Amino acid sequence: MRKLFIAAVAALTLSASAAQAAGGAYVPELKDVNWSFEGFFGQYDQKQLRRGFQIYNEVCSACHSLRLVAYRNLSALGFTEDEIKEIAAEKSIRLPHGDAGALLNDDGEFFTREAKPSDKFVSPFPNDAAAIDANGALPPDLSLVAKSRLGGPEYLYSFLMGYMDEVPEEVAHQKGFILNEDKSFNIYFPGYYTSMPPQMMDELVEYEDGTEATAVQHAEDIVAFLNWAAEPELDERKSLGLKVMLFLLVLTAMLYALKRKIWADVKH
């Protein structure tokens, strides 16, 4: 009896996985990266986050917003208060109106002020319409991109490194695949064509800390930074978790000993 239904379950499971393979489009396995923030004890590498921030600031921020992160949060990357003030002050924030209530100043421009540490990262475009107009598609906000994509940081890394000049055969032979010369082919991107041209190339930025500026290094650094942007609590979360687990281990062991003691003379 038991053998019978184990066999039945196995058969059903097998046919299920076969059905799955038939349905989906070709996507290679995600590239695996050994992140410093992986695993039980993994924490962010502050130097890497700073390099990643440099890439975001010099490259990505031209198109992508990071609207949930504030300049003050950069203190987690080891920036001092004055450095953060300077970084923020490079950006200006459009004001709804001037002191006197006028919408535009004498030159017909919006009133602005320098951004402050308490402000969120200033977005490159005033609204989605302007962003689409400038880029052909909406560049997604990056604050949560490491959490909102299946595969998380591995996906982002694979995506950044997944651009191809030639369409591989597995994809070209798929039913319904159409070449698109206007966009960039990326093997990891759902639908394969993305409006973002490839970015990760050697010497993309000159690192302040002197790290060799290779494409792989850039991709790892920016993804680590984006993971921090999405999960800034990760370091605190894991270190608190370890303490809580240790405590629970002790308490549970004591409860178990007490349970043994109390039940010692009861047959059950």
Place this chain on the structure above:
Amino acid sequence: MADTATNVENKTEDGESRRDFLLLATSAVGAAGVAGAIWPFVDSMNPAADVLALSTTEVDISQIEEGQSVTVVWRGKPVFVRHRNAEEIEQAAKDDSASMVDVQKDADRVQKPEWLILIGVCTHLGCVPLGQKPGDPRGDFGGWFCPCHGSHYDTSGRIRKGPAPLNLAVPPYEFLDDEHVKIG
């Protein structure tokens, strides 16, 4: 249950006391755990990081004429910034020797005599005193007057008459330059 009752009686002294100790120790560890678990919840009600980031306010004082006052918001409360004239400064210094509830010298309440910066909350029951606008009543001592229960403050913001127990508080502030003050 008769069965368990006899079991308990059969227990040796030794076993009993060891169990008591274990019970005590486990309860203590458990209680510590509960206390530790409560803290994140309590702390979550403290000001959040974005609120703390807004805990300073910068004021441009170059536009405030002598004798004028402005009210700015700092940490959700009104802060009075008064550009005192010579007469008010002199009056405040002279009153140092007058009898008052909360004895304080005017010099201890200002960094620059012409700039008096105060938290505009009456120390009695938290109303906002009048005296900022030109037509406002300023009380018997030329400073501020709280309409709720009739507290009179002088030109240094000290309580001189009425139920308030303390002088108007001076917030922490610093002059960034001649034209800007950072409060907080």
Place this chain on the structure above:
Amino acid sequence: MSSPEWNNPVVKWVDDRLPVFSLMHHSTAGYPTPRNLSYWWNFGSLALTVLIVMVVTGIFLVMSYTPHVDMAFDSVERIMRDVNYGWLIRYIHMNGASMFFIVVYIHIFRGLYYGSYKGPREILWILGVVILLLMMGTAFMGYVLPWGQMSLWGATVITNLFSAFPIVGDFIVTLLWGGFSVDNPTLNRFFSLHYLLPFVLFAVVGLHLWALHAVKSNNPLGVEMKQPEDSIPFHPYFTIKDLFGMGLFFMFFLFFVFWAPNFFGEPDNYIPANPMVTPPHIVPEWYFLPFYAILRAITFDIFIIPAKLGGVLAMFASIILLMVLPWLDRSKVKSCKFRPVYKWFFWILFLDCIFLGYLGKKPAEGSYIIMAQLATLYYFAHFLVILPLMSKIEKVVDLPESISAAVLKKSEDA
């Protein structure tokens, strides 16, 4: 059991006027519990523990949450980033929902295996099903509150289920929405109800416990307590056993909170809701998957019932069916320990439910649909055909004379 005489005059004074101390005594040291309960009996008190954790974390989350379509998503992110320990409280709440269902599903399957739904525990069992329904409603509405893509589209799909009902369907859906799509009014009423329902849950849990204390716990043998030797007082024996279980459970729970907080979640819910774009794969939270599979399995009209309505009815029926379970299973024997044949069907049902859950996650196409139809068929056949049939034809093993007799025999054998 009579009330104890209170020695402390203050305690006595209070107890004469409001017998809280007597109540506490009756439900702890004075509450007889079968001495042979296994660890599967820990999951009732665990469920209550999770409910309390959910209510406490929920109350603190509400202090920083804004129920408005323009601000809900950002207010949740503010909790995660700026509120002190906000990430901890939110992750406990988020994973707590999954934990609640894990614990309650185990609790239900334990009841199924040991026949805990049979007389005199029918009302106790029915109240349990009511609790399950309330939990499902609460969890569903809670999932909408962060206002991510899955919140919006999950709410859209589930509320649209009601449109399947003839004549009143569209009226009900519009009423649920408070508009012409899932929008701000929907979010507001879901927030209101999400806050309300846990307190209703508390009330029904109170009834569930009241009923339990009237009929007492079932046990692995399924033989009722007959004599004093069959039972031991709840306190200290089961208080300590439950506490030990809680220690283990919290380690399991908090592992997810601290190291895999988004394990049970969907990445798409970290994208703000967008009424113009549906995510490619809409899947409900894992605890709804078996029911979702049943919903989608009905792809054909049943006589005059159109497929859409058929799916909705089948889904609701799969839960409501549990309410009449005490009258479908007429076997005199409660515990599967003594039911050599039905025992296997229990395990098939268990695997069937897991399999339905797996299918609920898969796209509804090709062989998946046929498999879901077979699994759904088995689910209903189990309750409507196999169970009644088993009660008639199964040869059961002889039951032990009493709990204490079985316990003593076991310890002699050992």
